[in-house]
Amino acid sequence: MIEPFLEVRNARKNFGSTTVLDGVTLGVTRGEFVSLLGPSGCGKTTLLRIIAGLTGAEVGDVRLDQQDISRLPPHKRDVGVVFQNYALFPHLSVLENIAFGLRGRVSRDEATRIASRFLDLVHMRDFADRSVRALSGGQQQRVAVARALAVAPKLLLLDEPFSALDRKLRETMQIELKRLLRELGTTAIFVTHDQDEALVMSDRIAVMNQGRIEQLDTPEALYHGPATSFALQFVGLSTRIYGKVIGNQDGNVTLIETSHGVTRAHAHFVQGSQVIIGIRPERISLGARDGHNSITPQLMDIVFQGARVQLHFASTEDEPIILESSARLPGGLVPGQAVPISWAPADTLVFPRDTSA
Amino acid sequence: MTALERLVQICVWVIAAIAVVFLLTPLVVTVAVSFGNSAVFSLPPPEWSLRWYERLGNTRGLWSSIITSLQIAGLSTFISLVLGTLCAIAIVRGAFPGREAITTFLVSPLMLPGLVVGIAMLQGFRLVGLREAWTSLLIAHVVITMPYVVRTVLAALNLFDFTLLDAARMLGCSPVQAVRRVLVPALGPAFLTSGMFAFLASMDNYPVSIFFTDAWTKTLPIQMLQYVEERPDPTIAAISAGLILLAVIVMIIGDRLVGLRRLADF
Amino acid sequence: MKSHRSLVGWLAAPAVFYLTVVYALPLTWLLTRSMMGPEGFSLQLFKEFFADPFSWRVIGNTLRIAGLVTIVCLLIGYPVAFALARARGVVQVILLAAIILPLSIGVVVKAFAWQIVLRRDGVVSQFLVGIGAWSEPQRLLFTETGLVVGAANVFLPFMILPIYSVVKLIDPRLMEAGATLGVSPVSRFFRILFPLTLPGIVSGIAFVFSLAVSMFVIPSLLIGDRFQTLATLTGRSFLLMRNEALGSVTATVLLVLAVTIVLTSSLLARRVGRFT
Numbered sequence: 001m002i003e004p005f006l007e008v009r010n011a012r013k014n015f016g017s018t019t020v021l022d023g024v025t026l027g028v029t030r031g032e033f034v035s036l037l038g039p040s041g042c043g044k045t046t047l048l049r050i051i052a053g054l055t056g057a058e059v060g061d062v063r064l065d066q067q068d069i070s071r072l073p074p075h076k077r078d079v080g081v082v083f084q085n086y087a088l089f090p091h092l093s094v095l096e097n098i099a100f101g102l103r104g105r106v107s108r109d110e111a112t113r114i115a116s117r118f119l120d121l122v123h124m125r126d127f128a129d130r131s132v133r134a135l136s137g138g139q140q141q142r143v144a145v146a147r148a149l150a151v152a153p154k155l156l157l158l159d160e161p162f163s164a165l166d167r168k169l170r171e172t173m174q175i176e177l178k179r180l181l182r183e184l185g186t187t188a189i190f191v192t193h194d195q196d197e198a199l200v201m202s203d204r205i206a207v208m209n210q211g212r213i214e215q216l217d218t219p220e221a222l223y224h225g226p227a228t229s230f231a232l233q234f235v236g237l238s239t240r241i242y243g244k245v246i247g248n249q250d251g252n253v254t255l256i257e258t259s260h261g262v263t264r265a266h267a268h269f270v271q272g273s274q275v276i277i278g279i280r281p282e283r284i285s286l287g288a289r290d291g292h293n294s295i296t297p298q299l300m301d302i303v304f305q306g307a308r309v310q311l312h313f314a315s316t317e318d319e320p321i322i323l324e325s326s327a328r329l330p331g332g333l334v335p336g337q338a339v340p341i342s343w344a345p346a347d348t349l350v351f352p353r354d355t356s357a
Numbered sequence: 358m359t360a361l362e363r364l365v366q367i368c369v370w371v372i373a374a375i376a377v378v379f380l381l382t383p384l385v386v387t388v389a390v391s392f393g394n395s396a397v398f399s400l401p402p403p404e405w406s407l408r409w410y411e412r413l414g415n416t417r418g419l420w421s422s423i424i425t426s427l428q429i430a431g432l433s434t435f436i437s438l439v440l441g442t443l444c445a446i447a448i449v450r451g452a453f454p455g456r457e458a459i460t461t462f463l464v465s466p467l468m469l470p471g472l473v474v475g476i477a478m479l480q481g482f483r484l485v486g487l488r489e490a491w492t493s494l495l496i497a498h499v500v501i502t503m504p505y506v507v508r509t510v511l512a513a514l515n516l517f518d519f520t521l522l523d524a525a526r527m528l529g530c531s532p533v534q535a536v537r538r539v540l541v542p543a544l545g546p547a548f549l550t551s552g553m554f555a556f557l558a559s560m561d562n563y564p565v566s567i568f569f570t571d572a573w574t575k576t577l578p579i580q581m582l583q584y585v586e587e588r589p590d591p592t593i594a595a596i597s598a599g600l601i602l603l604a605v606i607v608m609i610i611g612d613r614l615v616g617l618r619r620l621a622d623f
Numbered sequence: 624m625k626s627h628r629s630l631v632g633w634l635a636a637p638a639v640f641y642l643t644v645v646y647a648l649p650l651t652w653l654l655t656r657s658m659m660g661p662e663g664f665s666l667q668l669f670k671e672f673f674a675d676p677f678s679w680r681v682i683g684n685t686l687r688i689a690g691l692v693t694i695v696c697l698l699i700g701y702p703v704a705f706a707l708a709r710a711r712g713v714v715q716v717i718l719l720a721a722i723i724l725p726l727s728i729g730v731v732v733k734a735f736a737w738q739i740v741l742r743r744d745g746v747v748s749q750f751l752v753g754i755g756a757w758s759e760p761q762r763l764l765f766t767e768t769g770l771v772v773g774a775a776n777v778f779l780p781f782m783i784l785p786i787y788s789v790v791k792l793i794d795p796r797l798m799e800a801g802a803t804l805g806v807s808p809v810s811r812f813f814r815i816l817f818p819l820t821l822p823g824i825v826s827g828i829a830f831v832f833s834l835a836v837s838m839f840v841i842p843s844l845l846i847g848d849r850f851q852t853l854a855t856l857t858g859r860s861f862l863l864m865r866n867e868a869l870g871s872v873t874a875t876v877l878l879v880l881a882v883t884i885v886l887t888s889s890l891l892a893r894r895v896g897r898f899t
Contacts, residue, residue, distance in 0.1 A: 054799050073359050074802035075811075081803040087796040091818045100814075101804030151805055362808050373706035376699050376783075377721040379776060383736030384725065390739055444638035451632030459639060466646060468885045470837030472854050473653070473874045474646065476861060480656070481649030500646045503638065553727075561729035564839050564854075567862065578731045578840075585735055585844065594739075597732040604727035608720065617719040621784060 005030040011060030022211035035198040038208035080153035086140040088132040095128040101151035118146040156188045229351035232278045239321045259316040260295040265348035274353040281324035283347040292342040391594035409595040422580035430559035433498035441506030449514040467504040471564030479568040490574035502555035513547035546615040657871040685852040689835035695775040700782030708790040734844040737773035770846045782827040789823030821895040829888030853877045
């Protein structure tokens with residue numbers, strides 16, 4: 001089996017008595033774009049810093065391009081970093097910032113030539129001699145990306161680079177970054193807490209929680225087949241209902257009793273287990289159907305979102321049951337009514353419920 | 358961290374430790390000598406005793422010089438706080454030209470040799486017939502303390518958000534009340550640190566004060582230097598130790614009120 | 624509110640008026656008087672002063688000692704500023720106290736203490752003999768070395784604090800960024816950290832050098848009358864020798880020197896602070 005381009009093996013990191021990384025293993029292939037997705041405190045930035053060599057791990061190896069880089073200082077690893085706050089050198093101009101890592105590697109003229117090329121690639125040609133302090137957030141971030149890529153690193157790490165930008169700018173930058181990385185063939189690992197960003201940009205996503213990778217998969221696989229209830233909840237919207245397994249039917253269909261009635265799902269759980277049921281909003285339809293799980297909850301809200309409509313129904317849990325449809329709704333739907341809805345057993349996602357939490 | 362980085366870090370901390378010892382040496386030595394028994398300054402002292410402290414009561418001119426210094430320092434600091442704050446407000450809120458020049462002008466006494474300033478003022482006072490020592494000292498010390506107040510209060514005012522005063526007015530305060538209840542407390546730390554440093558600068562000052570003394574009016578540093586020249590014995594160390602104690606107390610109070618790190622904001 | 628803005632400017636009047644009358648005018652008077660002879664404008668006194676080789680020795684002494692003191696303060700103060708910026712907890716308190724406490728104590732107290740320390744039988748002597756650096760006890764008092772040591776001790780905080788105030792503002796991510804760009808630790812220091820500390824260094828050098836040029840009490844106590852600087856000569860002229868003519872000239876030279884230092888440093892500071 002070919003060794004992955006980047007491999008992190010069993011990385012463990014403690015800060016005092018807190019375990020920030022609990023034995024994380026990750027493999028990334030050459031040219032791939034992988035996101036580390038998770039809430040604050042899940043360890044994604046720490047993992048990034050360990051790969052970069054800016055923080056040391058108590059246990060674990062990092063291998064890049066067939067080489068063990070675990071003991072190497074950051075400046076010898078050939079790994080580039082784009083920081084969340086850009087970290088541009090305030091005493092240097094834009095062009096000097098981009099050329100910074102090239103000094104000593106190539107001649108001065110060559111450095112200027114390469115830096116200018118990257119300046120063009122990020123559309124900042126007119127800003128070459130400006131001070132970086134006069135730049136807007138988006139402009140600074142482009143310079144930061146150009147600076148990191150100018151030295152042609154084997155791997156580029158990005159730590160929530162777009163979190164300080166407004167939505168429109170963020171979307172533009174996401175497209176530009178992917179285009180640039182594809183053009184250069186650079187492998188990238190991208191840290192974010194924004195699932196939309198991860199879904200849009202990544203070849204694969206690593207969902208992290210409390211120092212562990214809960215699931216590492218393509219965006220589609222992650223969305224349609226979340227491996228844990230955390231992944232279900234963190235990626236995409238879903239309806240969540242608690243239930244208990246009461247029996248099996250025809251071998252592969254499980255019966256689960258919830259406060260809304262009995263639900264059927266394709267899953268294997270021991271009788272009596274406490275479970276969480278999840279359903280994606282676009283998999284629920286209006287109206288009852290044979291062979292589907294049907295319930296009749298009370299309609300609370302109609303949320304019109306332009307291309308889609310969301311219907312929110314009352315649930316015994318804290319969160320509403322959400323139905324999403326891109327078709328036009330039938331008239332006569334009024335909040336307060338009891339409306340029949342249904343979904344297929346195959347779309348019923350089931351996860352063990354940790355009742356100790 | 359590479360080995361080189363680790364080595365540099367160790368060197369930095371070693372130098373820091375040496376610097377701490379270096380900086381505290383005069384203080385430690387002074388206190389040690391003041392508790393010694395010998396009339397010659399030998400270290401370590403052959404015996405410990407309080408005899409130099411007992412002598413303090415009999416030392417001619419000591420208490421009058423202390424009182425003179427305290428009076429001058431207190432009054433000049435107060436005057437500077439008032440005039441300097443008014444001026445700082447004018448600089449920050451006013452719209453007249455030359456504000457930066459005025460700031461530099463007001464802070465300049467700090468940058469110029471005290472001796473030269475003292476001489477100039479002496480000749481100036483003499484020209485208008487002012488020969489009275491105490492008044493001359495006071496007038497001169499306002500010049501010495503003003504820069505400390507202006508610099509610190511100006512920095513604090515530059516950081517102050519004046520829309521807070523508008524907010525206070527909207528909540529029912531009159532302009533004067535707003536200033537009293539919002540601006541003055543915000544400036545509290547600045548008043549404290551600048552007042553402290555101004556007071557100490559005045560207490561410590563020699564080069565300006567030396568020109569404004571007479572037989573009856575001496576500030577403490579001038580009196581102490583006279584002792585050193587006339588009759589050098591550890592009594593002077595005892596006085597110094599007293600001043601060190603005062604400085605420690607002031608520093609502790611300053612730390613409790615605004616924090617040591619704020620005091621270090623140069 | 625419109626009238627408010629133009630009126631508030633008048634609050635500056637008392638302070639400005641006071642300083643002009645009490646401080647600026649006398650200084651100008653001092654300057655003009657040193658340039659006036661019996662028949663009006665004359666630089667006669669200055670010609671005499673600069674023709675005398677003794678004057679040049681005095682100027683040389685002043686600049687040499689001030690330069691040495693500044694260099695010593697810079698060499699010690701630069702690392703200490705970094706230590707202070709990185710220190711936490713008890714260590715930070717100790718460092719801060721060691722810097723601020725001496726600032727709160729008069730120069731007379733400190734100079735006097737160094738008199739004790741630098742004597743032939745003083746602590747420094749005993750220490751150096753003890754570690755074998757000296758073969759016999761020597762006197763550091765009334766030597767230039769002793770003067771530099773004592774003055775550096777008094778002025779060290781004025782080098783540390785300006786550099787510290789700049790260092791603590793430097794974003795630690797900048798050095799990390801440099802590392803991820805493949806730049807070695809030594810290069811990182813010279814290309815990132817050092818340039819960003821330059822404003823603090825300029826400020827510290829300006830402070831210490833001008834303080835050292837003007838110092839009066841310290842040389843009086845630590846080196847005695849055989850060694851004259853511009854400041855001690857000025858003091859003696861007025862206080863002891865009653866030679867006000869000479870005093871005015873040396874005072875003017877000293878003043879011009881101090882103003883030059885201030886102007887040069889603010890010019891340098893502006894150039895160095897271009898991007899920061």
